Structure formats: C-alpha cells, structure tokens
Amino acid sequence: MAGIIGYGAYMPRNRIKVEEIAKIWGADAPSYKKGLMLQEKSVPSPDQDTITMSVEATKYALKRAGIDPTRIGAVYVGSESHPYAVKPSGTVLAEAVGATPEAHCADFEFACKAGSAAMFVCMGLVDGGKIEYGLAVGADTSQGAPGDALEYSAAAGAASFIIGKDDGVAKVIDTYSFMTDTPDFWRRSYMHYPRHAGRFTGEPAYFKHVLGCANGMMEKVGMKPKDFAYAVFHQPNGKFPMRVGKMLGFTKEQIEPGWLSPTLGNTYSGSSPMGLTATFDVANPGDMILMVSYGSGSGSDGFVYEMTDKIDAVRDLAPKTREKLDSDKVYIDYGTYAKYRRKIRMGE
C-alpha cells in the first residue's frame, strides 16, 4: 500500500473572534461559542488564496519528504474556493514547487471533501503503479454569508501530502468511501456565498456519512475505536467532530490532538487533512490513526494510517500545525475582515 512521505499545513496569521462577528449582527456570542464550540477563526489576507496556501503547505511537505519534486507524477488540489472558475490551481502549485512538466494535474471539488478526495486518488495511482509520488492538497478560503451561522466558522487553511510507494511517515493501511446524494449545502454558479439547509446538515448529512464511513472503514480493517491512538473527523465546527467521535466510541483524548476547529474554524477542504497533520506532529511510531472527512452533497472518505519510525526524523523539519496555530496570530476587527474578504461594495 501507499504511504504518506511528507506532510505540511499552513494557515493565515489573521484571526477574528466570535464576539467580534456577533457584535455586528446583534447575535449572542456566548450561545454561538457554546453551541458550535468555536472561539475564533483564521482569515486570509487579500494576497492569500487557495493557491498561495497550497504552495506554502507543500513547501513544508517537501521539506519533510526530502524528495526531488520532479519525481511527483500527479498534482491534485481539492478546494471549493479555487481562485479561478476556469484555470487550474494545480498548475500554479506545480510550477511553484518545481513539479512540472511531467505530471498529471487536475483540480478537485467536493465541498469539504475535495482534499481527502485528492489524497484518495493519489493513493490509488501510487498503488496502481502509475506514478512514483503524488501531491495531494486540501485548501480553502471559504466564505459564509454576512450574518449567517457559517460566517462564524468559514476559515482559511491548507494541508499538503506527498504520497508514495514506500511507507514514509505513515503507512496507508486501507481506505473506504461512503456517499449519497444529499442536498445539505451548496453554491450555485455565479453565487458568491453558499446556502445550507440548516439543521438538515446534521443528522442526515454529516452524522450519517461520517458514522457510515467510520463504521465501514473499521469493519473493513477489523478494528475498533480502542485499537486507534488517534481519530480525526471533519470539523465544520468544534461540536460535530467531538460528538461523532463519542457516538463511535472514541475518547476526547483520541480526538483532541487533531481537533483544531475551536481556534481555527472550518477550513473546508483543509479541515480533516489539517487535523491529520496536527495528529502526525504528536503521534509515535506504531500508532494507528483513523481519519474520516466529510463533504456536503454528501460523502466521506475514510483512511487508516499506521505511523512508522520515520516520523521522529522528519516532524521537526517544518512548522508543527498546532504550534503555528497557537503562536503566530493577529486579531482583526470586523471592518478589516470585511475589507479582506471583499464584503464591501466598492466604487466603479
């Protein structure tokens, strides 16, 4: 089976607190903080987007992988906020990290599951012998409509993985996917903000697919929650991943290292992949990790990883995700946020 050879995560420095957003819309910040288990979220600067964050996360992944980027045979960026409607993000990423011209490239979209979809496809291509290394990225700078519940969580970040035939830092033991047609969240063409179906995004959407995928994944490999050192679930807010983990029988301690959303927000395609990078940062050789993504529309990809001895040699070669999240940040007010996210109508 394929393995993760290198990994890296990147998030912008700007943060906005739940109180700052709630103040503008007359909402009750404590109830949002308690209900969604969110404190603050990352905000991209005007010069940061899915492409720039993908490049920075991939530079870190390459530092840990230590491979010649020209050996990368596939470059896949999963995002629902690709900067262009028509023109790939992956070509810019591939040029920036030196992976051109002999590589297959395509952009992926599946709401918050596009990053794990890119990982899944790279693993298949490696296992099938079509490529030596694949580069899979999950990145987003998603927007929530002003005043909508999503505005408290829609954040920015990226995670990048170099996937290859050797075991690397984590062996991919197996994968599993679970999906149905479920219209819980969408954005129509030419629309700036997404729409969602309120509470319908919970039980029939997130919980059905994450539970279905996690249970199917564990059954496929013959493992139970107690067999895993850690579990990472998609994090649309702080509450859902903890709740679904407990429903499956995982403890808070198993979930916490990759549980970034309370202070990062929902980085959409980057969400569970970034949680995985934070978990790799603390995992020990031999640890088993369950990862389950979720993308509205709807589907989940499941992965079982086993950490190898190599993790100890490479984890310090690039910034650790949790340390970067906690240390390098600056708080902005709603006016600055509105300017950065282009929510202000400008003169012609």
Next chain:
Amino acid sequence: MSTSARYWREIPQRYRLEAAKCTSCGKQFFPPRLVCNGCGGREFEATKLSDKGKLATYTVIRIAPSDLTQQAPYAIGIAEFDGGLRVTAQVADVDFDELKVGMPVRIEFRRIREEGEAGILCYGYKFVPVR
C-alpha cells in the same frame, strides 16, 4: 504586449526564485542575465535564491499605484540573500513599527496583483518577518 505573456516569462523567477551564477567569475544574478557584468562571461549555471534573507532597507507606500490601492499602506523592502544578492519585494504580515534594517525575513508565495475583475491573477514572492 500581453501581460499574460510577460507574466508567464517571469514564472521561473517569480514562483521558484531561479537565479544564475556566472561559471567564469562566480557572480550571481537574480533575475538571470545574458552577459555577466563582472567579467563579460556568457555561461551561467542555474541556482536558486535562498528563501531566507535580511532586510537591507524598507519604506512604507501610502499612495499606491492604481491596482494596489486597496492594499495601501504597505511596506516595500530590499532584502539581502546568500551571496549578497539583493531583491525587492513587498513585506507582508508586518506591523510597520516592527520594520528594522537587518530583520530576518523569509520568502512566501503570495498573490501580487490581479488584472481587474476578469484578468489573470499574478502570483509571486513577498517577504514576511521570521518570527
């Protein structure tokens, strides 16, 4: 001349910091040039600019060109890299009172400008402080 074509020609430098070293006298150039202004040599080997340097000088732009007005005020700096190469770029993610000659900076990939609402997006390098 189309901006797309000019932007495309500069991709090796703007995206990957590709530099050139004169094989006769060892002088480095970023961006590369056809003739070495040190010895007149015309043979170069490809090198890459280090992604870490030190700020040699800076200024703050408050009256910006038309396509950068929404970013103003912003800092521009000249940083010195390995081998004495000096490069000019915007200094991002910086509080202006943090700016100091000699401060360590590293290169980050950022969106530099965009050609209006419908044109291409131009990417490249900016400096950010090493914290």
